[in-house]
Amino acid sequence: MMQEQPVLSIRQLSKQYGDGCTHCQHEDMKLEKNFCPVCKTVYACRSVSFDLYRGEILGIVGESGSGKSTLMKSLYFDETVTSGEGYLVDYENGHNNIFTESSQMKRHIRNTILGMVYQNPMLGLKMDFSSMSNIAEKQIAAGNRHVRQMEERSLSLLQHVKIPVHRSKEAPKNFSGGMQQRVQIAKAMSNNPPILLLDEVTTGLDLSVQADVLDLIKSIQRELNISMIVVSHDLAVIRMLADRTIVMLNGEIIEHGLTDQVLEDPQHEYTQQLVYSLL
Template identity: 90%
Template sequence: MQEQPVLSIKNLSKQYGEGCAHCEAADAQLEKNFCPHCKTVYACRNISFDVYRGEILGIVGESGSGKSTFMKSLYFDEEVTTGEGYLRDFEDGQTNIFTQSDQMKRYIRNTILGMVYQNPMLGLKMDFSSMSNIAEKQIAAGNRHVRNMEARSLSLLEHVNIPLHRSKEAPKNFSGGMQQRVQIAKALSNNPPILLLDEVTTGLDLSVQADVLDLIKSIQREFNISMIVVSHDLAVIRMLADRTIVMLNGEIIEHGLTDQVLEDPQHEYTQQLVYSLL
């Protein structure tokens, strides 16, 4: 019996603009993912893939390839234009999450998905204490037991190597690497089966990057959590991802096992990406 994916995405598209006869034609002449006639941007075009329990899926591509727009769409920060998404932990994977009410989308965000943004200011309240940030996610999921929330928050902060004597300190006083670790702790607070990580090492010093990547890998092993990791850095993808998707101009141009994609790239763009590192 074939394993059911924890997440299945089918033909997800996201466009900014109404489109026109030129860009909606079968032989549309776009400039990358942009229509020069009506100025519509096709940020994601017919994205489809599955993610399985305990797997890390990497999404790699240059700036503007659509990978971050996809992550925002999956976490309901953006409304998809068309497409379907199914979560095994939501109605047994039978219901399209993108057609749900705002209330149900909030429930999915708060209980099934965890998100770590590239910019910690999007994922954390910088003036609240680290403990309060983690508790906020638990409260949103319906937890009302203060002692349990405190214990969970301290346990997670310890897990991500934040000194407990700083647990009541605001993240605005922390370094970039520490802010990312608080974000990871917050995202894990309700034991989500799927964690989304969007360019989480960008802008960090190399030694701090290594610490954050080691933390992500250890969390994945310990909790058997599924992850989607977006990065423009192939070294990050090589270290973390079991399978990799390569995006260009809003489309998936290559996918496969990470070793296979990086050792024997088939698409010309992937070849350029890989060889630029050599």
């Protein structure tokens, strides 16, 4: 069997807020979690490396402040990485480091290869625009100029995420949290991205709506073979969705492996604590 090529490879991704100082740049630096007490620099992601493969769901767990969201925002170019490399097989055959490309190329990658669903729908949607327009916006960004086509695509996506047709022209601000999240997913999928980034998409939703969203994510993966990175602090969500899981703490990956192995045979002290906290 041939060696499988990842669709996304991240190598040594680091993101810090602040310039650092002689104290924290020292090799055996002493940080308070990921924070330098001397110069107040926050090391949000530290040398994060992983691979994502075609059609798989990769889980990322970790407590608040462990760097999960910063990692996702860096992958979607919402944040500029401090250092590190990223390669997409669907962009220049994986030869160019996406983080050092021009902002124009980054926009292109973001509009054609990536889809992002934020924990907070306010970040992913224009709340005053209709749901259709929200979805069309992403398609326009991806270069589509055919209005009828975009309309049809938007409608079929909204149907897919079970938003009734008669509410498709309504603005998401009128919708419930679960519906907003589903519109966001429809928007993220509208340019047929091979990679979807999902940041705490079920957090704050009630259990039955959460089940709807999980169902939707799973069916998207099955039907369209899209690769996904699912960030959640909810281990049950990760167990349902992901074959492989990464555990982050203080900006670093402290453990990674098969999801059931991470949950049943956790190696790191922190992962053990996390698993013991599972209800």
